Amino acid sequence: MSAGTPARIVVVGNGIAGLTAADTLREAGFDGELTIVGDEPHPAYSRPALSKALLLDGDDVSSHELPPACHGATERLGVRASGLLLDRRLVTLDDGSALPYDRVVLATGSRARRLSDLPEELTLRGLDDALLLRSRLAGRPSVVVVGGGPLGMEIASACLASGCRVTLVSQGLPLTGRLGPYLAGVFVKAALDLGLTVIETGSARLERRGGSARVVLDDGAVLTAEILVTAVGDIPNTEWLAGTGLTAEGAVPVDSRGLVRPDIAAVGDLAALPTPNGLRRLPFWNSAIEQAKVAARALVRGDDAPPLRFQPYFWTEQFGLSLKAVGHLPLEGEPTYVDGEPGGGPALLRWSHDDGTGVAVALNYRIPIPRLRRAAQAAA
Ligand SMILES: Cc1cc2nc3c(=O)[nH]c(=O)nc-3n(C[C@H](O)[C@H](O)[C@H](O)COP(=O)(O)OP(=O)(O)OC[C@H]3O[C@@H](n4cnc5c(N)ncnc54)[C@H](O)[C@@H]3O)c2cc1C
DSSP states (O other), rough: OOOOOOSEEEEEEESHHHHHHHHHHHHHTTEEEEEEEESSOOOOOOOOGGGHHHSSSOOOOTTTTTHHHHHHSSSEEEEEEEEETTTTTTEEETSSSSEEOOOEEEOOEEEEEOOOOTEEEEOOSSSSHHHHHHHTTTTTEEEEEEEHHHHHHHHHHHHHHOOOEEEEEEHHHHTTTHHHHHHHHHHHHHHHHOOOEEESOOOOEEEETTTTEEEOOOOOOOOOOOHHHHHHOOOEEEEETTTTSOTTTEEEOOOTTTTTTEEEEGGGEEEEETTTEEEEEOOOOOHHHHHHHHHHHHHHGGSSSOOOOOOEEEEEEEETTTEEEEEEEEOOOOOOOEESSSSSSSSEEEEEEETTTTEEESSOEEEHHHHHHHHTTTOO
């Protein structure tokens, strides 16, 4: 193998970042031996669908499916990578085998952070979690959701739509940290109108008392329900990289092309990339896709490949509202209504920055994403 022409590439992680990296490697001309390792038994699927259509769509359990992969890689599914031996260029697997590589893509994503080790604590990260929650909702149980971010709110929305009585526990006003106070206010009003009970607290913990699990708030108040779900953040899956020196502060730092070093890329939820605010994880679907495209090209083409430049794109669907946003969130201050008006109808909103760019937000508003991107650029 010459330095410029890898013969064997291993992608570790079969989520959207790993899948996109594999597809892009092929598009970039890599025709050597490609192997994808994924510890879930399922083919790659849409994770965002798990807290949206998959929990809601009656008998339809297909909303998470992605088109069949066409990268022609050897797929090792249901197998976990247990280590990376840098000096021997080997990925070791928990079935005792090992995969040699010339280049490797680290794409093992993250997992749900838990508040306890109680089996009653449900989280939503993978397809199996979503199918379990979906089946439990059929009995219309009472539900407490801990976590007022987009995921906690989407779960609460789906539980409410399934006919459950739902209480959401949030540190401060739900969604404020992600969206900013203006948009958070719009969503929380919609949630309250539909019957969600919101409790703002400092921190909550889970404990078992008298044989059943319960949520204890910082003022000592206790909440019980038939289902307890937490959505309190994620933890990158970096344990298998122990001893490599590739991790820092729980993530894998990369350069502007997604490379850790010339033969190793890290993409998606486990990577910390350069941003105007320093090295940060951007654990979102489109970010994973864009990172993976750039890094895969860089693995094949080196410095000739362009660095990452993208406008962040985020969306959520909950409580009868759909939001699509291009640009950096959260947002401070009041928006300009480009179309529509305050009060709940379809609207296109803008927040402007001093440099002439801005953030465009479509609220229940049908607009093609390229137009939304242009609206963000034109937000001066
Ligand atoms: C329920 C839910 C809803 C979401 N909704 C949105 C949304 O609306 N908008 C948005 O922008 N983002 C959303 N996100 C975030 C988005 O889905 C993630 O940012 C994205 O899926 C990250 O992709 P990834 O490939 O980096 O990681 P993952 O999707 O986590 O994939 C990593 C894969 O690697 C596997 N793996 C882990 N360790 C190993 C190992 N040692 N060996 C082999 N395989 C391993 C994991 O099991 C997993 O299959 C949501 C996330 C969740 C959980």
